[in-house]
Amino acid sequence: MASELTWRRLSDKEKNEVEQKAKKIMLDFGDTLESLPDIPEAIVERDKFDREEGNGILCDDIFRDIILENAPKKNKDFIIAEKGGWVE
Amino acid sequence: MKAIEKVELVKLGKLKAVDNINEFLNRIEKDNKKGKGINAVLVINDKALEEAKKIDHKVKKGQKLGRLAGLGIIVKANICVQGFETNCASKTLEGWIAPYDATVISKIKKEDGIIFGMANMDEFACGGSGETSAFGPTKNPVKADLIPGGTSSGSAASVAAGFCDLALGSDTGGSIRNPASHCGVVGVKPSYGFVSRYGLVDMAMSFDQIGPLAKDVESASLLLDVIKGRDEKDPISYERESIKLGNLKNKKIIIGVIKPLAKPDVQNLIDNKINEVISKFSWSKKQIEIKYIDVAVQTYYPIVYTEVYSGTRKFDGRRFGKKIEDVAGPELLRRILGGSEITKAEYEGRYYKKALQVKELIKEEFEKAFKIVDCIIVPTCPGLPWKIGESMNLEEVYAYDALTIPANLAEICAISIPAGKINGIPVGLQIFCAKGQESKMLSIAREIESLE
Numbered sequence: 001m002a003s004e005l006t007w008r009r010l011s012d013k014e015k016n017e018v019e020q021k022a023k024k025i026m027l028d029f030g031d032t033l034e035s036l037p038d039i040p041e042a043i044v045e046r047d048k049f050d051r052e053e054g055n056g057i058l059c060d061d062i063f064r065d066i067i068l069e070n071a072p073k074k075n076k077d078f079i080i081a082e083k084g085g086w087v088e
Numbered sequence: 089m090k091a092i093e094k095v096e097l098v099k100l101g102k103l104k105a106v107d108n109i110n111e112f113l114n115r116i117e118k119d120n121k122k123g124k125g126i127n128a129v130l131v132i133n134d135k136a137l138e139e140a141k142k143i144d145h146k147v148k149k150g151q152k153l154g155r156l157a158g159l160g161i162i163v164k165a166n167i168c169v170q171g172f173e174t175n176c177a178s179k180t181l182e183g184w185i186a187p188y189d190a191t192v193i194s195k196i197k198k199e200d201g202i203i204f205g206m207a208n209m210d211e212f213a214c215g216g217s218g219e220t221s222a223f224g225p226t227k228n229p230v231k232a233d234l235i236p237g238g239t240s241s242g243s244a245a246s247v248a249a250g251f252c253d254l255a256l257g258s259d260t261g262g263s264i265r266n267p268a269s270h271c272g273v274v275g276v277k278p279s280y281g282f283v284s285r286y287g288l289v290d291m292a293m294s295f296d297q298i299g300p301l302a303k304d305v306e307s308a309s310l311l312l313d314v315i316k317g318r319d320e321k322d323p324i325s326y327e328r329e330s331i332k333l334g335n336l337k338n339k340k341i342i343i344g345v346i347k348p349l350a351k352p353d354v355q356n357l358i359d360n361k362i363n364e365v366i367s368k369f370s371w372s373k374k375q376i377e378i379k380y381i382d383v384a385v386q387t388y389y390p391i392v393y394t395e396v397y398s399g400t401r402k403f404d405g406r407r408f409g410k411k412i413e414d415v416a417g418p419e420l421l422r423r424i425l426g427g428s429e430i431t432k433a434e435y436e437g438r439y440y441k442k443a444l445q446v447k448e449l450i451k452e453e454f455e456k457a458f459k460i461v462d463c464i465i466v467p468t469c470p471g472l473p474w475k476i477g478e479s480m481n482l483e484e485v486y487a488y489d490a491l492t493i494p495a496n497l498a499e500i501c502a503i504s505i506p507a508g509k510i511n512g513i514p515v516g517l518q519i520f521c522a523k524g525q526e527s528k529m530l531s532i533a534r535e536i537e538s539l540e
Contacts, residue, residue: 003479005219007211007417015425018418022426025482026393026439029386030430033442036383039449054320059188062170066187071407081406 091159091253091307098158101147105140105158108253109202112160113137116205116251126227128236128245129205130165131173136204143200154199155314161196162252164243165206166213167298168287169193176289177209177221179415180403190287191322192256192298192315199314207242207255213263213291214396214420215239216489217474222417225476230272230514234473237267239291240301244271247301254311255301260291261388262468262492264299265504269468269516272506274308274533275301277492279523280499281326283312284319292395294447295388295496305505305534309333312526328524334531341371341532344461346378349491350470357515358467361507365536374461378453380446384493385486387450390430390443396420397427447497454498458522463532466491468504468516491518501526503533506540 010018073080097103113136120129133139143158163169166176168186170193175181193203210220218226218241226241228234229249236245240257244267247255257264259277268275276299283298290296300311309331318327343362348355366373380387400420405411413424430439457464469488474480495502500523507517517536521529 003219003477004482005215005217005419005480005485006225006477007220007222009415010418010421014418015421018422019425019429021482022393022422023429025486026390026426026430029390030435030439030442032383032386033390033446034438036380036442036446036449038442039445042448051320051323063187066171066185070184070187079407 090304091302092310094253095155095157095159098143099147099153103158105143105202106137108158109136109140109160109204112204112251115249119249120251124227124229124232126229126232126245126249127224128208128226128242128249129162129251130175130177130208130223130242131206133172133204136160136202139202143202146200154201155310156196156199156201159201159253160204161201162205162207162243162246162255163193163203164209164240164255164257166209166258166289166291167192167256168289169203169206172203172206174206174289176212177223178211178420179222180409180412182222182409184409188287191284191319193287195315201314205246205252207240207246209242210239211417211420212289212396212400213239213258213260214423216262216266216485217241218245218267219476220417220419222415227476228271228473231512233475234513235270235476237270237469237473239263240275241267243301244268244273244275247271247273247303253302254307256298256311257301258288258291258296258298259496260295261392261489261496264301265468265492265502265516265518266489268301268504270473270514272514273301273303274305274506275299275504276308276312276530277495277502278312278316278526279501281324282328282501282524282526283315284317284322284325286319286321290395290399292392293399294391294395305503305530305537306333309530328526331527331530333527333534336531336535337369341369341463342461343371343373344376344457344464345373346376346381346464346466350467353510354467354469354471354515357508357510358465358517361517361536362465364539368539369535376457376461376464378450378457378494380450380453381494383446384450384497385490387443387446387497388489388493389486390439391447393423393427394431394440395427396423397431400424450494451498454494454500454520455522462521463529464520466518466520468492468518472510472513472515495520499523501529503529505533505537
């Protein structure tokens with residue numbers, strides 16, 4: 001018998017069960033936390049709002065090559081981001 | 089032999105880096121997929137031997153070598169290593185090659201460490217047993233029918249099985265310490281911000297930290313010292329001075345102990361160890377109370393569910409592999425769907441915001457405690473590892489994190505070291521120290537380790 005943890009492809013019925021379980025456990029945890037004291041929100045005062053950006057970092061050629069290699073659909077020098085493009 | 093001792097031999101030319109790496113490759117070939125089938129390593133660097141040859145060449149030429157010279161390091165598959173498949177043990181990122189190095193990887197390479205493999209893990213670091221990987225569960229090298237713990241299951245199992253000198257894991261709620269405990273190795277969760285997360289595929293940004301696993305405290309300290317420090321690319325990271333391990337045998341160390349939270353056999357083993365430490369080193373112990381620790385699990389998971397949901401929105405099937413909801417296993421999907429639910433406008437303030445408030449209360453409790461004690465010692469896990477595939481109640485599974493989660497909520501540092509065995513199964517002892525007190529924590533751990 002597979003445990004609730006073991007990886008497997010889930011049927012729609014199983015996905016629905018997973019969702020119900022997630023809701024139940026969050027509801028239970030939320031109930032527990034509700035009785036605990038509230039604390040005021042912290043405010044962080046900063047003197048300086050900007051950080052030193054420097055000159056930035058240039059991407060190396062390997063980065064660019066791998067990014068393009070990873071993408072299933074691409075043109076010469078750009079990725080075609082398409083819904084469902086990676087579907088098996 | 090300790091990894092730290094190997095470096096010295098490599099530098100002296102008495103141990104060839106090539107021989108070191110070859111030995112690991114042979115063991116992996118024998119027992120990873122075949123033999124014992126530990127399934128701890130997903131990807132092997134086919135250029136590892138070339139890299140080792142370069143180290144040996146540097147030794148021959150008398151060139152300066154880094155602090156990790158010739159050591160074989162395996163990396164959890166959620167930390168980007170340029171050119172390596174960094175799949176987070178998921179179908180979503182199966183085949184995805186990382187285009188850049190995480191900051192921790194750049195630092196290791198600079199010190200001549202050899203990254204030679206990617207470790208199995210729980211899918212997207214969601215789990216706690218090593219069973220949720222889409223590429224099959226990792227087995228515990230100590231007892232193959234048991235879980236190794238998770239989520240850095242492959243990292244801990246690799247160290248325990250002798251597949252590498254050192255490993256990197258990530259710890260969000262105990263993911264380094266839990267498998268370290270079950271596999272009988274050392275695992276360190278640094279303080280929040282101690283190590284840059286740039287290049288780590290995030291699970292829950294409020295808690296994630298990268299940390300080392302090793303067979304001994306000194307070797308883990310070495311790797312932590314290499315990877316620590318401020319990084320402009322991770323704004324929560326900060327600079328700290330080098331880790332120094334001191335002799336604490338004759339110092340007045342006060343150990344904080346809290347009410348028992350583990351099963352009696354595990355708790356007794358840890359209590360006996362604390363008593364042994366106190367009598368050997370003339371340290372003392374003090375009973376303390378950490379309010380709200382009982383609700384650590386209930387505080388942690390709403391934050392995690394929310395941040396998993398938020399962090400995985402980029403895996404939409406357009407830019408990074410397959411759409412995550414289509415191919416996720418049950419635990420990852422549970423967190424995504426649960427996170428989606430509790431972040432609805434109608435629940436505003438009930439889950440995420442409230443949990444963040446309780447997190448602050450717990451953090452304050454630990455800050456108060458560290459004003460009167462040097463460290464707090466508890467068992468790493470409340471029980472022993474269960475059998476792979478055993479049907480477990482989800483609440484019971486989450487409760488296994490009850491003793492590791494508090495360190496993540498409080499942003500403090502924590503370490504798990506082997507404390508002994510019950511029926512041949514390793515049990516980890518966990519030490520908490522205040523935020524940024526890694527040197528003190530590791531020094532205490534080394535003293536306790538010396539009693540072995």
